[in-house]
Structures are given as C-alpha cells and as structure tokens.
Amino acid sequence: MTQLTEHSAPLSSAAALERGRAATLTSAVLRGAFAAGLGLGAIAVLVMAMWITSPFPDSGAGGALRIAAGLWLLGHGVELVRPDTLSGNPAPIGVVPLLLMGLPAWLAYRAARDALEPDEGRPQLTGLGAVCTVSGGYLLVGASAVLYAGGGALTAHPLRAALTLPVLTVLSAAAGAWTAHGCPRLPLPQGLPGAVRRALAQTFWAPAGRRGVAVAGRSGAAACLLLVGGGALLVGASLVWHGDPAHTSFVQLAGDWSGRVAVLLLGLALVPNAAVWGAAYGLGPGFALGTTATATPLGVVGTPALPSFPLLAAVPDGPGTPLNWAAAGVPAVAGLAVAWFTVRVAAPPFALREEAWSARGTALTAALGGVVCAGLTAVLAGLAGGPLGSGRLAAFGPVWWLTGAAALAWTVALGVPAALLLRLWRLRERRPKDLPAAEPLPATGAGDRTATGAGSGGTESGTPEGAWWRAPWRRPAGRRGAGAAAPGPRAASEGGEAIGGLDILDALDVAKAGAGAGAGGTTGAGGASGTGSPSGTGATGATGAGAQEAFDPDFEPYDFLPAEAWHERGAREARWAAFKEASGGLMADFPATPGPLTAEPPSLRKGGSDTDEDPGGTTP
Numbered sequence: 001m002t003q004l005t006e007h008s009a010p011l012s013s014a015a016a017l018e019r020g021r022a023a024t025l026t027s028a029v030l031r032g033a034f035a036a037g038l039g040l041g042a043i044a045v046l047v048m049a050m051w052i053t054s055p056f057p058d059s060g061a062g063g064a065l066r067i068a069a070g071l072w073l074l075g076h077g078v079e080l081v082r083p084d085t086l087s088g089n090p091a092p093i094g095v096v097p098l099l100l101m102g103l104p105a106w107l108a109y110r111a112a113r114d115a116l117e118p119d120e121g122r123p124q125l126t127g128l129g130a131v132c133t134v135s136g137g138y139l140l141v142g143a144s145a146v147l148y149a150g151g152g153a154l155t156a157h158p159l160r161a162a163l164t165l166p167v168l169t170v171l172s173a174a175a176g177a178w179t180a181h182g183c184p185r186l187p188l189p190q191g192l193p194g195a196v197r198r199a200l201a202q203t204f205w206a207p208a209g210r211r212g213v214a215v216a217g218r219s220g221a222a223a224c225l226l227l228v229g230g231g232a233l234l235v236g237a238s239l240v241w242h243g244d245p246a247h248t249s250f251v252q253l254a255g256d257w258s259g260r261v262a263v264l265l266l267g268l269a270l271v272p273n274a275a276v277w278g279a280a281y282g283l284g285p286g287f288a289l290g291t292t293a294t295a296t297p298l299g300v301v302g303t304p305a306l307p308s309f310p311l312l313a314a315v316p317d318g319p320g321t322p323l324n325w326a327a328a329g330v331p332a333v334a335g336l337a338v339a340w341f342t343v344r345v346a347a348p349p350f351a352l353r354e355e356a357w358s359a360r361g362t363a364l365t366a367a368l369g370g371v372v373c374a375g376l377t378a379v380l381a382g383l384a385g386g387p388l389g390s391g392r393l394a395a396f397g398p399v400w401w402l403t404g405a406a407a408l409a410w411t412v413a414l415g416v417p418a419a420l421l422l423r424l425w426r427l428r429e430r431r432p433k434d435l436p437a438a439e440p441l442p443a444t445g446a447g448d449r450t451a452t453g454a455g456s457g458g459t460e461s462g463t464p465e466g467a468w469w470r471a472p473w474r475r476p477a478g479r480r481g482a483g484a485a486a487p488g489p490r491a492a493s494e495g496g497e498a499i500g501g502l503d504i505l506d507a508l509d510v511a512k513a514g515a516g517a518g519a520g521g522t523t524g525a526g527g528a529s530g531t532g533s534p535s536g537t538g539a540t541g542a543t544g545a546g547a548q549e550a551f552d553p554d555f556e557p558y559d560f561l562p563a564e565a566w567h568e569r570g571a572r573e574a575r576w577a578a579f580k581e582a583s584g585g586l587m588a589d590f591p592a593t594p595g596p597l598t599a600e601p602p603s604l605r606k607g608g609s610d611t612d613e614d615p616g617g618t619t620p
Contacts, residue, residue: 020122025133028115028125032137032173035111039104040145043075044068046265053258059153066152069145073156075100076142077383078164080154087390093154094386095396098272101383105172108138112176127177134173139166185210211345212365219341219365220372223334223411227377230330231278232271238278238314246313253308267310273397274311276384279377280398282330283406287385288399289315290392297324305392331407335414338369342415343422353427359420366419370411378404 044065051057051064070080079094115130125133146161178184188197188205203209239246254260277287286296293302299319306312316324342365346357357365378400385397 017123024119024122024125025129028130028133029137029140031111031115032108032134032139033141034137035107035134036104036138036141039075039107040069040072040141042103043072043100047071050258050262053261055256055258063152066149067154069149070152070154070156071100072104073142073145073149073161073165074154075104076165076168077101078146078156078161079386080156082154084153085389089390091389092387092394093389095270095273095388096383096386097266097269098276098380098383099269101168105168108134108169108172109176109179111138112173113180114176116177116180127181130177130180131170131173134176135166135169138169138173142169212361213368215342215345216365216368217372219338219369219415220374220376220411222341223337223369223373223415224376224380224407226334226337227279227283227330227373227407228272228275228380230282230333231280232275234278234282234327234330235271235274235311235314238316239311242314246310249308249313250310253310263310270311273384274314276380277398278327279330280381280403280406282327283377283403283410284328284331285399285402285406287397288395291395292392296320297327299324307388307393331410332414334373334407335370335411336418338366338373338411338415339418339422342366342369342419343426346419347423347426349426356423356427359423362419362423363416366415367412370408370415373411374404374408377407 047064047068048061051061057064074080074093074096077096079092082091082093085091112130112134115134116125116127118124142161142165146156146158146165149155185205188200192200250260250263253263280287281295281297284296286294288294289300289302289304289306291305293300293304295301295304295315297320300315300317304315304317306315342362346362346365348356381398381403382400385395385400387394388396
C-alpha cells in the first residue's frame with residue numbers, strides 16, 4: 001500500500017505536465033487561427049458593407065464573401081485568377097495592394113509574440129514551437145479560404161497558394177517570436193566551412209561588426225523610406241498636374257456613391273504601390289505599362305496599355321522634360337541619407353580622431369547600407385508590380401531586379417564618397433565659431449615648458465601641441481601643485497568662486513606647494529611652482545609673479561616663510577587669519593592649532609578641550 005502511494009505522486013505530476021503542454025500547444029494554434037479569422041473578418045465587413053449599399057449587386061451574399069476571401073488571399077501575395085472575362089480566357093491578378101498586406105502580417109506577428117508570454121501553471125513554448133504552432137493554426141484558416149473562394153469571381157490556384165501563403169505567415173510569426181525573446185543576436189550559421197566561420201566570427205559576428213551591421217541596417221532602411229516617400233511625393237505632384245484626367249476616370253468608373261467609395265478605398269490601398277512606382281521612376285528604370293511600353297524620366301517608350309483608374313491617370317506621357325528629370329533628386333537624397341546615418345555614429349560631432357571609425361570602416365558600412373537599401377527596394381518593387389491580365393497587361397509595374405540594381409548604384413556611388421567627406425569634415429581641427437578666442441599670456445621663461453597660463457597656446461595635461469580647439473572643454477590648469485599653471489582672474493571667474501584673483505583650491509595648492517619647496521625653488525603668486533635646479537628647468541617665482549602682474553596691476557608678490565619656520569605657532573596663526581579674511585566671513589572660527597586627530601572629537605576625550613595645542617598637529 002505504501003509503495004502504491006509513493007509512486008502515485010510522480011505519475012500524477014507527469015500527467016499534469018502533459019496536460020499543461022497540450023493546453024499550451026492548443027492555445028498557440030488557436031491564437032494563429034484567431035489572427036487569421038480576424039483579418040479575414042475585417043475584409044469581409046468592408047466587402048459586405050459595399051455589397052449592402054450597392055443598388056445593383058451582381059451576386060448574393062455568398063458571392064460577396066468569396067470575393068472577401070479572395071482579397072484576403074491577395075493580401076498575402078497569392079496570385080488570383082478572374083475566370084469570367086470578355087475573351088473567355090482567365091485573367092491573372094498579381095498586383096498586391098501593399099496596404100492590404102500590412103494587416104495579416106501584423107496579426108500573425110502579434111499572435112506569435114503573445115504565444116510566448118509566460119503563463120502561470122503552464123510550460124513555456126520555445127521560439128520554434130511558437131512559430132510552428134501559430135503558423136499551423138493560421139494556415140488552417142488560409143486553406144479553408146482557398147477552398148471557399150474557389151467558386152467565386154476571384155479564385156486562387158491551390159498549388160500557388162500553398163507556395164505563397166506560408167511565406168508571409170512564417171516570416172511574420174518568426175519576427176514576433178524574435179521580438180518576444182528580446183531580439184537576441186542570431187547565432188552563427190552551422191555547416192559552414194571553418195575558414196568561412198572564422199571570417200564571419202571576426203567580422204559581422206564580432207562586437208564591432210555587429211555594431212557596423214546595425215548602423216548599416218538603419219541607414220539602408222532610412223534610405224529606402226526616403227525613396228518611397230520621395231516616390232509618393234512624385235505621384236502626388238503628378239496627380240495634381242493631371243487633375244482633370246484623374247477626376248474624369250474616377251467619375252466614369254462608378255456612377256453611384258457606394259461604387260465611388262469602393263473605388264476610393266481601392267485607390268487608398270494602392271497608394272503604397274504607387275509610391276514604389278514613383279521611386280522606381282526616380283531611380284531611372286521606371287515601370288512597365290504593359291508588355292510594349294515603359295515609363296522613365298526620359299519619356300514613355302512604346303504604346304502603353306492603361307486601364308481606366310485614377311492613379312494611372314498620373315502616369316506622365318510624351319518625352320521627358322526638365323521637370324521629369326528632377327525626379328533624380330529622390331535617389332540623390334537617399335544616397336546622402338546613407339552617408340548621414342553612417343557618419344553620425346562613425347564620427348559624431350566634435351569627436352576625436354582616436355574615437356572615430358577609420359575611413360575604411362566608414363566606407364564599408366556606407367556600402368553595406370546601400371546594399372540593404374537595394375535589397376529592400378527590390379522586394380518592394382517585386383510586390384508592387386505584377387500582371388493585371390493576359391496579353392499586353394501581363395507585365396505591369398517596376399521590374400524588381402532593375403529597380404534594386406539602380407538603388408544599389410545610386411546609394412553606393414553617392415553614399416560612400418559623401419560619408420568619407422562628411423567624416424573628414426567632422427574630424428578637421430578648427431576653432432568653433434561660437435567660442436571666443438583665448439587671450440595668450442605674456443612669454444614665460446625659456447625653461448617653462450611644462451606649465452602655461454590660462455588661455456596660452458601651449459599644452460596642459462598631455463594635450464597635443466596645436467590642438468587648441470580642445471582646450472575650452474578642458475579643466476583650467478593650476479590645481480595640481482608643482483608643474484601646473486594657475487589661472488588668472490579671468491580663468492578664476494569662469495571656474496567659480498575666487499579669492500583675490502585665486503580660487504580657494506588654488507590657494508590651498510599654493511600653501512601645500514610652498515611646504516614642499518626646497519631652498520633652491522620658489523613659487524610665484526600665480527600658483528605656478530617649480531623646483532629649483534642649477535640648470536634652471538623649473539618655473540621661477542618671478543615668472544609667476546610677472547604673469548599675475550600682467551593681469552592685476554595692484555598685485556603685490558610675497559615670499560613664503562622658510563621651511564624651518566613653517567610649523568611655528570605665529571606662522572600658523574598668520575596663515576589662518578589670512579584665509580579667514582579672504583573667505584569673506586564664510587570660514588568658521590576654528591583655532592589655528594587643532595588637537596591631535598583621533599576617532600572622537602576633542603571635547604569628548606578625557607581631560608581634553610577644543611583648544612588643546614599639539615605641536616605635531618595638522619596645519620591648515
């Protein structure tokens with residue numbers, strides 16, 4: 001009986017763990033299915049609203065739902081087929097509305113990210129497990145949509161849908177899982193030759209290489225966004241220029257307000273596509289207007305086959321003019337953006353040459369940013385174009401590889417030289433315009449090569465000769481004892497509170513320096529001290545006093561007491577009285593000869609008082 005009781009607990013724990021795993025997997029699958037159903041439902045609501053408000057619908061509610069399923073598949077990049085045509089030949093539809101693609105991608109991304117959130121009492125999924133389960137649930141709904149749309153006006157080939165639909169789903173889910181894990185660094189790919197692995201480990205997977213890749217990614221993405229934004233600006237300007245043809249096309253497509261709302265929604269969904277077309281136009285290759293025509297800044301070549309649509313009314317016609325050639329400014333700005341986003345990290349403003357990246361590293365990072373921009377542009381161009389029918393409309397939009405090659409040429413040809421020039425400009429040695437010029441001190445002794453006055457053109461704390469533009473950000477000299485020059489009244493006023501032309505800390509340094517000075521060394525009133533030597537290498541007190549008199553005509557130099565009289569009671573009281581007078585009443589009334597330093601105050605020591613004298617006490 002005891003043995004059965006002891007073995008029952010592990011069995012029940014294992015069963016609970018299995019049930020927890022099954023619940024976690026089921027929850028992830030349901031998350032993916034719910035994300036797919038949410039996107040499909042959002043499109044179905046819009047289509048059903050258009051069908052309800054239409055005065056003359058072509059089919060019933062079932063036909064409208066099949067069209068919604070077809071549009072949802074089109075948003076995933078699945079090529080649709082329109083079987084009912086005037087010629088009787090099925091017409092493919094491969095132009096994917098990019099705005100429509102954003103909804104399913106975001107839903108799959110969020111489903112995978114939420115599936116990896118820790119849940120109390122349930123085991124945690126791995127990243128790969130979350131991607132597989134969420135994508136599996138999502139694709140189950142996608143397969144049902146492919147089968148349901150088969151009998152409608154827009155159908156999808158099952159084999160093409162099976163090859164295209166999982167791409168967007170898996171990539172979005174993988175991005176969500178990667179984000180849920182805190183965007184970790186990707187591991188080095190396995191199965192590579194040893195030499196290749198070592199080369200990658202020393203370049204892109206090294207800390208400096210990862211930073212360079214991140215900078216290149218940001219610069220390439222920024223350049224791609226500028227290309228698309230510039231393309232949208234070109235399309236908007238062309239629509240304003242061709243306002244009448246665009247308005248005529250919009251009115252002719254639909255006579256009732258519900259149809260015009262549908263045309264407007266379709267035009268809004270295709271606005272990102274038009275922006276990519278404009279970017280391809282500015283890059284130079286342009287875009288195809290059918291199999292027999294191409295639109296470039298130099299003009300339209302061939303006979304275009306343009307269906308009636310407001311956005312297509314903005315396509316320029318005829319030979320190119322200087323206004324068309326001005327579209328080349330869009331890729332030029334993108335190339336300069338690559339340089340700017342690279343140099344802002346490689347050589348920040350006012351950076352030292354030792355802190356900046358090398359010219360080779362800056363050029364390679366800018367070139368890699370151009371490669372990233374070209375890759376993103378090629379992907380967008382491939383998605384923005386495609387067939388709109390059979391025959392002459394079989395090719396419509398930009399050619400992805402030509403657009404990517406043109407983006408690479410523009411960004412590398414402009415980005416790399418601009419990055420090198422901007423790096424050279426930022427690393428130049430020049431005086432900032434917003435800083436006043438420093439006033440030089442009078443010439444000091446020939447042996448004074450270590451310490452100079454405030455604002456002099458010499459060196460301080462190891463500053464290289466000639467690097468005068470770094471001096472305004474350095475701490476003023478004169479607070480490090482022997483070998484450091486004291487600032488004059490001007491420098492002391494800039495540094496803060498001053499006492500008779502000297503900072504408080506400078507005065508303390510003067511007192512300490514005088515205690516350690518030998519018989520052959522003197523210290524000037526300006527705080528410049530040195531050790532005397534027969535060769536005369538140290539700074540003399542006369543030099544410091546002369547420098548101070550150049551700033552303050554009323555300055556009276558004085559000599560320190562001899563070393564043997566430094567610890568006498570009269571000398572202590574005199575120094576203490578001078579400090580109290582210079583402080584302007586800020587210094588407390590402490591005795592000049594405090595008692596011995598112990599762990600407790602003098603007033604608490606047995607038989608002691610605050611005024612006990614100690615010949616060996618601490619000097620002020």
